[in-house]
Amino acid sequence: MQDREKLDELNKLSKLIRYYSLAMSTAVGSGHPTSSLSATELMAGLMFGGTFRYDLDHPENPNNDRLIFSKGHASPLFYALWAAAGKLTEEDLMTYREFGSPLEGHPTVTFRYAEAATGSLGQGLSIGVGMALNARYLDKLPYRTYVLLGDSEMSEGSQWESMQIAAHYELDNLVGVMDVNRLGQRGETMYGHDLQAYQQRITSFGWETIVIDGHSYPEILAAYEKALHPSGKPAMIIARTVKGKGVSFLEDKNGWHGVALQEDDFLRALRELGHIDRSVKGTLPKPENVKPQAPKPQGIGKVDYPADKPIATRQAFGKALVRIYPRFPAIVSLDAEVNNSTGADQFKGAHPERFFEMYIAEQNMVGTALGLSRRGKVPFVSTFAAFLTRAFDQIRMSQYSDANIKFVGSHAGVSIGQDGPSQMGLEDIAMFRTILNSIVLYPSDAVSTDHLVEEAAKHQGIAYIRTTRMATQIIYSAEESFVIGGSKVLRRSGRDVATVIAAGVTLHEALKAHEELKKEGITIRVIDLYSIKPLDEATLREAASDTGCLITVEDHCAEGGMGEAVRSALSTVTVPIYSLAVRKKPKSGKPAELLDYEEISQSAIARKVKELM
């Protein structure tokens, strides 16, 4: 009886949700109604079938279960669910995709119930991994994380990265819900309705699998029930569904992906749906009230490096993370199987419970970091600068989730030497500069690295810190202060003939060039532009006006790097700006040979200054 009523209610809810999905997409004339219809029962069953625990008035409640639409194009369904829960009106829904509406074409965090922005496929599961990791290992909360997955997006490698890591960390608080509706955008998926193909793959990756009919509420409810059993394994519900389900002329038909119904088709569809009960409202149980485990901020020690001992900034990064952790106890460290190269091993040693080995799978590492960030953590994500390019799409997407992630790329530039171009980060500054409101820092010695790691931790938002493989001299005293958007004028005189702007490894070359030129009676200004974005426009302007000419020197390609950042900042300052950068195909060799070859070394700088005199 109870069951009968429940099913009746769910059936009413799915009708209402289908109506909403169709109505809102038809109203705006775009969107993905058919991809919404296939997952309607799966999602209504989850949210209103008694499984999903959520405090509707407090999305910020840390105990809420989490729901991520990895197939973000099913946004009509996503918004329809919250409408069915009473948190959006039909009028709200009709603002779908309108300029200024929080109901964007693909969910972003402008909508308060979205856990993260999705829409680039194959990213939701990694975000879910981050949230589940947080529940299990950090906050130690009983909330569960659910991820709605499309079948088409299972071809993204990132999914299998997430899959293996979820199994590795035994995340049985993570449930994937796969909407196998057979059809992608332009036709059938690789496996169509062969659910076994998915089951075999997913089982082999260490997950529990539950295969069901994705339109049968009894099967759906039983599956969610089953997925709750603690098994030490994450669970995947693999559901056979029909794209366009509920509307005969859309069902299982190709050519309807991302197509909203015209008015007449919409009315036909409505007739098929039959009576819509607008009074029905989905209810959700509230979560338990458990307090997250959270270490309290403590005082921290001072930056401390002997002035005479060169040390690599990558090592200083690790040491800094250990130093500042007590003040920033939300910090977690993620590394892609190179922690002994990036310096993150020091943090792992000091706080193993807050270090997560993510193996060589950068995409999932960044997605996981986003999930952690959305749950209030401050992830430091480290690998070789070159390999962060692997996760550019995840980095790009994280900006639409208002991520608070710190990226640390080691082995920047040709100065890594013998390992050769595949390991050289030469595009990383350009990549991170494209991210809206990102911070890009490039310290040149251990002291500035240490300070800037602390500044990055303090900053709310996406920050990138670029570190160097080789040991570099200590330039600064420990008391020196460094701020985001700052710079240091390291050499200046009243008769500087040019200003050399450098950062990281090239700053040391610039200082040496200064010495060399000084012996010949030529003085140059040298600026450490450790903050590349934002940058210290005032100091640069002053230098331009004082010296009449600027030379940027960077161990990075000429495009999108420090040189162009300076040019953009000074685009209305009419002094010439020269850029020394990596312009030839790099190769293996000694660091010094490569700096010379690329003309970003001491001698190249000195030569350029003289050429301009």
Added chain:
Amino acid sequence: MQDREKLDELNKLSKLIRYYSLAMSTAVGSGHPTSSLSATELMAGLMFGGTFRYDLDHPENPNNDRLIFSKGHASPLFYALWAAAGKLTEEDLMTYREFGSPLEGHPTVTFRYAEAATGSLGQGLSIGVGMALNARYLDKLPYRTYVLLGDSEMSEGSQWESMQIAAHYELDNLVGVMDVNRLGQRGETMYGHDLQAYQQRITSFGWETIVIDGHSYPEILAAYEKALHPSGKPAMIIARTVKGKGVSFLEDKNGWHGVALQEDDFLRALRELGHIDRSVKGTLPKPENVKPQAPKPQGIGKVDYPADKPIATRQAFGKALVRIYPRFPAIVSLDAEVNNSTGADQFKGAHPERFFEMYIAEQNMVGTALGLSRRGKVPFVSTFAAFLTRAFDQIRMSQYSDANIKFVGSHAGVSIGQDGPSQMGLEDIAMFRTILNSIVLYPSDAVSTDHLVEEAAKHQGIAYIRTTRMATQIIYSAEESFVIGGSKVLRRSGRDVATVIAAGVTLHEALKAHEELKKEGITIRVIDLYSIKPLDEATLREAASDTGCLITVEDHCAEGGMGEAVRSALSTVTVPIYSLAVRKKPKSGKPAELLDYEEISQSAIARKVKELM
């Protein structure tokens, strides 16, 4: 007896190869000898066991079997193999990692026997997929492709993308050789020596698997033999190996990854290896002499668009590809499940045998394109511009393989409208500009798109073409010519107060702004900068000097895009350069609303011009 001799010879060869691997890394003081030792028998068995067919004096022979070291850090082994084959002297080997030596730290195509540059893990298998696809479906040649894989790199999602596509295309001419030596860089891999874990996963992805002891020649030779049987499935040899094999103090020990032996350890190791027979030489059978199937170039039709019918440049791309194919019969088209959005469906319709659906797996798509490119094809790789960021690492690496790939990114910019930021390509120009010697084209109408697709096909190297979702007016007559590095001055007068530089969708806004301003008696110069890299410096300089001020307008983020390209080209020209670009977090909305919001629309341009007057 024959077998006995063969095994004796192989054993001698593996000793010699081990000696080479150790000697060359010790000589330079860096490199990955232990990762080379684990795969020595696997690779010597392949190359000198009778399986691998190769014309040593003609690496360009299209019938050669292909060998790709996906674990590129095992480069000592790679070079040692060619030395054992007699194609490098011991003296050559001692130049390993030296500046100017073709024997780089990770293989690049500077070394004539390298099929592609590797070193960023998880990329070799996709390159192999491209070569195997070429053999099976294009050149129709009997060569086989072998890929040496590390166990640690199996955690890269890209591997599973390659795996699924190889099975999908039934590439039984592709053989993976997995060197399961248990240890990654900083410790044990996720599965250690659990070969079953790999076998289950790989079998479930549709491959034949052969599990062997990777140091037993009889098992290795039998495995290669077995892998030759046509089964309709690619084959993976999963070999249990020991990292550092052959040197007791290195064997299966953590902490020796990427560490060259010091002189004394090297001598200890040599004593363990025992007598090295430098006279032994590996021999390889020559391949069959089969002629690749290659269509002959033909004449092509002319660009043809009615002047009054707006059409999206993405559609024009597809049409152009069909038009030019007869002249460039090496063209193949690869698309990531969005060919009905990118326009590639037109080519698929016309030449289905040269179109490969790569599903939603952009990394493997680019790796496959590289493999095809290395076999002489001209791949056009298309998806949404935003999603090309998914493959930045593969794009970056392709430059070190001298790739000849044409990337086409559709749905560029905020002008896509309602779908929202996840689908907007806003970083693509910056990304492609970082690639050495890349070409970046951004046409604004169908005619220029058509011409520029042809120019891109003619060009040898990496080119990127950015296309727009919405239909745009035809600006040019079909006879107009477009060149890489060119531009078009569309509006000019003797009294232009500013120059507006635009491309793609913003060019139309600039032209409208020109009309608007003209009504008020203000004239501006308007330049179509359809070639963003390289760019037409002379025309820009002339405009700067004529009008005293430049305004760039782009539907792309402010960093690394057209604005900075112009600033870099004119960095010694002392006129102010203003940039209108996407500077606020974009959202869903109508294209026109978004262009206004980001201040890159007609009215924003007109406003800026007036502000500067």
